[in-house]
Amino acid sequence: MGAIQALRGTRDILPEEVSYWQRVETAARDILGRSAYREIRTPIFEQTDLFERGIGEATDVVGKEMYTFKDRGDRSLTLRPENTAGVIRAFIEHHLHAQGGVMRLWYTGPMFRYERPQAGRQRQFHQLGAELVGSPDPRADAEVIAIATDLLQSLGLKALRMDLNSVGTIADRQTYREALVAYFTPHQAELDADSQDRLTRNPLRILDSKDERTKAIAQDAPSILDYLSPDSQKHFDRVRQLLEDLGISYQLNPRLVRGLDYYTHTAFEIISDDLGAQSTVCGGGRYDGLVAELGGPETPAVGWAIGLERLILLLQQQSLAAAAVDFYLVSRGDRAEAQALKLAQTLRQLGFAAELDLSGSAFGKQFKRADRSGAVACLILGDAEADSETVQIKWLKSGEQEAIAQSDLLDKADDLRRRITDFREGA
RNA sequence: GCGAGCGUAGCCAAGUGGUUAAGGCAGUGGAUUGUGGUUCCACCACUCGCGGGUUCGAGUCCCGUCGUUCGCCCCA
Numbered sequence A: 001m002g003a004i005q006a007l008r009g010t011r012d013i014l015p016e017e018v019s020y021w022q023r024v025e026t027a028a029r030d031i032l033g034r035s036a037y038r039e040i041r042t043p044i045f046e047q048t049d050l051f052e053r054g055i056g057e058a059t060d061v062v063g064k065e066m067y068t069f070k071d072r073g074d075r076s077l078t079l080r081p082e083n084t085a086g087v088i089r090a091f092i093e094h095h096l097h098a099q100g101g102v103m104r105l106w107y108t109g110p111m112f113r114y115e116r117p118q119a120g121r122q123r124q125f126h127q128l129g130a131e132l133v134g135s136p137d138p139r140a141d142a143e144v145i146a147i148a149t150d151l152l153q154s155l156g157l158k159a160l161r162m163d164l165n166s167v168g169t170i171a172d173r174q175t176y177r178e179a180l181v182a183y184f185t186p187h188q189a190e191l192d193a194d195s196q197d198r199l200t201r202n203p204l205r206i207l208d209s210k211d212e213r214t215k216a217i218a219q220d221a222p223s224i225l226d227y228l229s230p231d232s233q234k235h236f237d238r239v240r241q242l243l244e245d246l247g248i249s250y251q252l253n254p255r256l257v258r259g260l261d262y263y264t265h266t267a268f269e270i271i272s273d274d275l276g277a278q279s280t281v282c283g284g285g286r287y288d289g290l291v292a293e294l295g296g297p298e299t300p301a302v303g304w305a306i307g308l309e310r311l312i313l314l315l316q317q318q319s320l321a322a323a324a325v326d327f328y329l330v331s332r333g334d335r336a337e338a339q340a341l342k343l344a345q346t347l348r349q350l351g352f353a354a355e356l357d358l359s360g361s362a363f364g365k366q367f368k369r370a371d372r373s374g375a376v377a378c379l380i381l382g383d384a385e386a387d388s389e390t391v392q393i394k395w396l397k398s399g400e401q402e403a404i405a406q407s408d409l410l411d412k413a414d415d416l417r418r419r420i421t422d423f424r425e426g427a
Numbered sequence B: 001g002c003g004a005g006c007g008u009a010g011c012c013a014a015g016u017g018g019u020u021a022a023g024g025c026a027g028u029g030g031a032u033u034g035u036g037g038u039u040c041c042a043c044c045a046c047u048c049g050c051g052g053g054u055u056c057g058a059g060u061c062c063c064g065u066c067g068u069u070c071g072c073c074c075c076a
Helices: A015-034 A048-055 A060-064 A084-093 A138-154 A170-190 A193-201 A203-208 A212-218 A230-245 A308-317 A334-349 A363-373 A383-388 A406-426
Strands: A045-047 A067-070 A076-079 A103-112 A124-133 A160-166 A264-272 A280-286 A301-307 A327-331 A354-356 A377-381 A390-395 A401-405
Touching: A015 A103, A015 A124, A015 A138, A015 A308, A045 A048, A045 A084, A048 A060, A048 A076, A048 A084, A084 A103, A084 A124, A084 A301, A124 A138, A124 A308, A138 A160, A138 A230, A138 A264, A138 A280, A138 A301, A160 A230, A170 A193, A170 A203, A170 A212, A193 A203, A203 A212, A230 A264, A280 A308, A301 A308, A327 A334, A327 A363, A334 A354, A334 A377, A334 A383, A334 A406, A363 A377, A377 A383, A383 A390, A390 A406, A401 A406
Parallel strands: A327 A354, A327 A377
Antiparallel strands: A045 A076, A067 A076, A103 A124, A124 A301, A160 A264, A264 A280, A280 A301, A377 A390, A390 A401
16 A cells, blocks of 8 residues: 555554543643743754753663754754753753742643654653753752652542652762662673673663562662762651651652652652553653753752553543534534534524534434534524424433423523533433 | 564454455435434445565465564663
């Protein structure tokens, strides 16, 4: 077949699914708005250098997953693989720090990573993120986490758990890294191939290995929590205390390491067991070094990002009926059909949801479609109604039917609205 | 980037080398020329992702390619 298809790792979000996206967006806008976060929209591509510096050259994201290309002016551009770097770039560029105090920001949009597609993983995917820039306070960590859990909860998601850890400061991590290398080196030969490689590249990752033998060895490896400086320890203790005060439960996981270099102190992941291998729905933490790294003033920050495709996968598993229309209009005959069109328009102006049958087929068929549409009521217009300028309303769930004058519609709107909600709730 | 599975209609599918490619859902028309959710009838794949090969014969076997699924790596 010669038909062009969407590229590998990309997909169309069809009307059936869009209602889920809208639910998430509405809930996010609501909760973040009430929490004093303001939306920011940044470009979908940036200078490659931004990500190399921000995310870290040694990370997989930068090393092998970026969509990088030269534009016609021979500049190296990259489709954003995440948005924290972009948001912070904008923060610095527009001197948002000059406004003093903290800046609370959120964003949503497509991200791009050149990876092998898998359940819950695509090349173009969407994230919703929040960043609280300018506060080193543990309360900032707790606030940001609380918003994420609130959002997920308000969507009705169950069976989520949270892993929490502290990765300390860059210096803490450096000494810990040395300790890990010292621990694993004698066992080098027994480690799986990937982990042997990680020993030099990124020893923290060995802790995450899924290989059974490596896991057994890692069992007794030193814990990062024993390598936190007193200040880091204090910060982490406070964050934990605050979360407990907020009634947010979490699992302490010293093996939790984040993939991107910029994280410091608090790291967390919200995980679902219903997603297969790509189980992280939300990941985030503190990144006190990033603003300075990108050329801004020394500025602490915390944030997170939710993977929207994964979130929606969960929502779909828990399903929710699609919104059906209030009125389905069936009509037959030139004048009646014209009146039905006009009536549908009037109903919409009054705030109702109305769908017009355009088939012109026998009433029997039109009723069948009315029924399938899930509409609460059917409006019927034939020659008789066209002559008398009335319309038959048939309530599909009860079967009762009545005639009203078309001109009475406006007066009866409130009554109709009430009956529609009655029928909807009664169902 | 690596490993494994799959690709038959809008959707779910049977088919495992012999020729007319089951069945179900949805759709369209009719029984029912103005009243649905039940029922009945009819119609709905010159073709099995695409390209090549093996064979007298291929949806079925082989190679390639594209897509997809699951896992690894990694991450949201």
